Amino acid sequence: MTEMLQYDFMRVALVMALLIGLTAPAVGTFIVQRRLSLLGDGIGHIALTGIGLGLLTGSSPVLGALVVSVLGAVAIEVLRARSRSGADVALALLFYGGLAGGVVLTNAQGGGANLQSYLFGSISSVSGSDLYVVAGLAVAVLGIVALFGRELFLLCQDEEMARAAGLPTRALSVLIAATAAVTVVISMRAIGLLLVSALMIVPVAAAQQLTRGFRSTMLLAMGVGVLSAVSGLAGSFHYDLPPGPSIVLLALAVFVAAVAGGAATRRRRTASGADRAGVDAEAEVVRG
Numbered sequence: 001m002t003e004m005l006q007y008d009f010m011r012v013a014l015v016m017a018l019l020i021g022l023t024a025p026a027v028g029t030f031i032v033q034r035r036l037s038l039l040g041d042g043i044g045h046i047a048l049t050g051i052g053l054g055l056l057t058g059s060s061p062v063l064g065a066l067v068v069s070v071l072g073a074v075a076i077e078v079l080r081a082r083s084r085s086g087a088d089v090a091l092a093l094l095f096y097g098g099l100a101g102g103v104v105l106t107n108a109q110g111g112g113a114n115l116q117s118y119l120f121g122s123i124s125s126v127s128g129s130d131l132y133v134v135a136g137l138a139v140a141v142l143g144i145v146a147l148f149g150r151e152l153f154l155l156c157q158d159e160e161m162a163r164a165a166g167l168p169t170r171a172l173s174v175l176i177a178a179t180a181a182v183t184v185v186i187s188m189r190a191i192g193l194l195l196v197s198a199l200m201i202v203p204v205a206a207a208q209q210l211t212r213g214f215r216s217t218m219l220l221a222m223g224v225g226v227l228s229a230v231s232g233l234a235g236s237f238h239y240d241l242p243p244g245p246s247i248v249l250l251a252l253a254v255f256v257a258a259v260a261g262g263a264a265t266r267r268r269r270t271a272s273g274a275d276r277a278g279v280d281a282e283a284e285v286v287r288g
Helices: 008-033 039-057 061-082 087-109 112-120 128-157 159-164 169-187 196-208 214-239 243-287
Strands: none
Touching: 008 039, 008 128, 008 169, 008 196, 008 214, 039 061, 039 087, 039 112, 039 169, 039 196, 061 087, 061 128, 061 169, 087 112, 128 159, 128 169, 159 169, 169 196, 196 214, 196 243, 214 243
16 A cells, blocks of 8 residues: 555545545435435446547546536436436437437547547546545535435435425435536546446445345445445555456445355344244243
């Protein structure tokens, strides 16, 4: 780790990995709770069109991705709310249209090679100015989670109950989708648009194997996200591996370990409960 910190670009990459490791699972907890695990993947497809527009117009690809992905996320939520039966088809058209549009626009500008870094991540190429943008967006996302966490939790648990409690469920649903879009843009330079959804979902799935409460699941998922991001970055530096896939594979390894640990814990609880029941039954016999 100390050797890695000798390089300026790796220090920038490490800070970005920490921000992504915290932000992606925090938003992913709400997405998983709402059973929208593929939302991040779909937004990643749409963001490609924004990147293509940025490259074609000579403006910032990150800004283009941010605007287009937020608009796409809002469109996704509107489609979900208005057309439950045909929403999956409409969303598929939106996702693949975004992917195709991004590829066409990028190649029209002659930036096909640049597209590779956005698809699979290139955290070592992140500059200090990129880090400031990502840090600002990450703080905004974490601020939204802190300010509206209770309301978002109620919405994710039971939308009808949240509506009965007087909460603006439509606005909160759009807020979740827009926050997920911002998180995708934050993570795309490090993880890649094709893999970013994994860091939003896999740490949450791992935490669910070991925790029961919503808050404890979120906190543990954020810990898993930071561990995976930092360890994956360090491993990619020392073994000359691509950082995005390394981070995702480490998160998957933690998930497998959590599944095994959770199963062992449940077996111990079951055995302990059976033992207590046996002792109680024996004591009842003795009293009788």
